[in-house]
Amino acid sequence: MSNLTGKTVLIVDDYPLNIELHTIFAQQAGAETLTAENGVQCLEIINKHPVNFILMDINMPEMDGLETTRNIRSLPNCNKIIIIGVTGYDDKDQISMCIESGMNTVISKLLLTPEKLIEIADIYFKESESGPTINEPDTAANDIFNFDKSAVFNYEQALKEFDSDKELLQELLRKFTKILDSQIVRICQLFQENCLNDIANEAHAIKGGAANICAFALSESAANLESYCRQKKSFALIETEINNLKNQITVFENEITRISNSSFS
Numbered sequence: 001m002s003n004l005t006g007k008t009v010l011i012v013d014d015y016p017l018n019i020e021l022h023t024i025f026a027q028q029a030g031a032e033t034l035t036a037e038n039g040v041q042c043l044e045i046i047n048k049h050p051v052n053f054i055l056m057d058i059n060m061p062e063m064d065g066l067e068t069t070r071n072i073r074s075l076p077n078c079n080k081i082i083i084i085g086v087t088g089y090d091d092k093d094q095i096s097m098c099i100e101s102g103m104n105t106v107i108s109k110l111l112l113t114p115e116k117l118i119e120i121a122d123i124y125f126k127e128s129e130s131g132p133t134i135n136e137p138d139t140a141a142n143d144i145f146n147f148d149k150s151a152v153f154n155y156e157q158a159l160k161e162f163d164s165d166k167e168l169l170q171e172l173l174r175k176f177t178k179i180l181d182s183q184i185v186r187i188c189q190l191f192q193e194n195c196l197n198d199i200a201n202e203a204h205a206i207k208g209g210a211a212n213i214c215a216f217a218l219s220e221s222a223a224n225l226e227s228y229c230r231q232k233k234s235f236a237l238i239e240t241e242i243n244n245l246k247n248q249i250t251v252f253e254n255e256i257t258r259i260s261n262s263s264f265s
Contacts (some may be wrong), residue, residue, distance in 0.1 A: 003121040005030035008050060012042045012068065013057040013086070015205045017176050018109070021212050022055050022086070024168075028114035029121070039063025043071055046078065053121065055112075056103065058094055059204055064120045066101040073102035082124045086112060088208050088223070109211050113161055150254045154214040161214070169213075173256055176213055179220075180206065180249055191235075191242060199238070200229035203245070210252075221248040 009026040013019050014037050024031045036042040038060045045051065045265060054072075058065040065085060072078050085098035085106040098106045104124055107116065162169045183202050190199045203226035210219035225241040 002030050002118040004118060006032070006055065007052040007125075008032050008034060008119070009041065009053045009055065009117075010034045010036060010045060010051045012036045012039065012057045012060070012065065013055075014038055014060045015057075016210055017172065017209045018057065018086075018212060020175070021172065022112065025112060025114045025117055026053075026055070028163075029117040031117075039068030039071070041199070042068050043114055046072060046081075051081055052125075053084070055084050055086050057208075058098065059201070061201070065103075066097055066197075069098075069101040069103050071204060074140055082121070084120060088204070088211060088219075104170040109208050112212075125250055147176065151214070151216045152218070152251055154216065154220060154260070158214040163253050170260065172213060173260075177251070177253055178195050179209070180253075184249055185244055187242060193237065196229040196232060196238070199242075201227045203229065206245075215252050218245075218252045221245045 004026070007030075009031040011022045011026065011033060012035075013022065019035050019037075021036060026033050032066060033054065034045055036045055040062050040070050042056075043063075056065040056069060060068075063071075069083055072081060072083065072186075083103045085094075085103040087098070087106055089183055095106050096190065104142070105120065107120070134220055137216075145199055159166065159169055162172075183206055187199050187202050190202070203222045206222035207219050207226060210216070210222060221241075221244055225238070225245050228241050
């Protein structure tokens with residue numbers, strides 16, 4: 001029995017696939033789960049339900065993870081809630097900001113597994129018996145940025161993360177590709193409307209979702225598009241990155257079809 005057994009974990013994320021994945025991981029670790037799509041919903045839930053542990057996405061609409069965490073820490077009787085920042089593989093500069101906001105530690109989406117959640121819970125719930133430990137960065141955070149960015153889809157690693165459950169992995173991939181198809185259409189529309197911030201947000205969501213299911217080349221392509229939009233690069237360069245992302249989505253979906261016809265059959 002882990003320290004998460006019987007505890008309530010609140011998953012806060014604006015991307016449907018991330019919510020589903022993190023819910024699966026938390027439940028496999030023995031926890032009960034609640035979900036919120038942004039910081040505003042998170043605060044509403046905390047005011048209504050006891051919460052022991054929060055997986056907090058950093059970039060969300062309405063209220064981001066940093067502001068949400070600061071608000072939680074200002075509430076009475078909320079110092080003992082364990083808040084774990086969940087960040088992308090290339091968000092090194094966000095780690096210190098997460099800790100300063102009041103998060104206990106930060107973990108990459110690439111490292112998030114049921115076993116990792118249990119490991120974190122074992123550390124922080126033991127320490128909370130004598131008082132909360134805040135502003136302690138996870139030393140593993142510096143090791144989360146090394147992986148093969150050229151991999152279209154690392155099937156073996158993805159399957160391992162889901163306890164060799166092929167049916168679950170296949171269903172998650174099906175949902176992800178459906179979301180992808182709608183997102184690239186929206187990105188193209190947003191480009192015509194000159195909405196670079198909105199494109200960056202869509203690309204950020206793709207980046208995290210792709211990393212979660214080990215589609216590293218797709219995640220890297222989305223990260224490049226996000227960076228170009230945040231930096232307000234020229235429209236020609238951004239259009240090139242959108243086309244690169246389109247191509248990478250096609251390559252990824254073709255690879256999923258190939259694997260489905262062999263490994264999932």
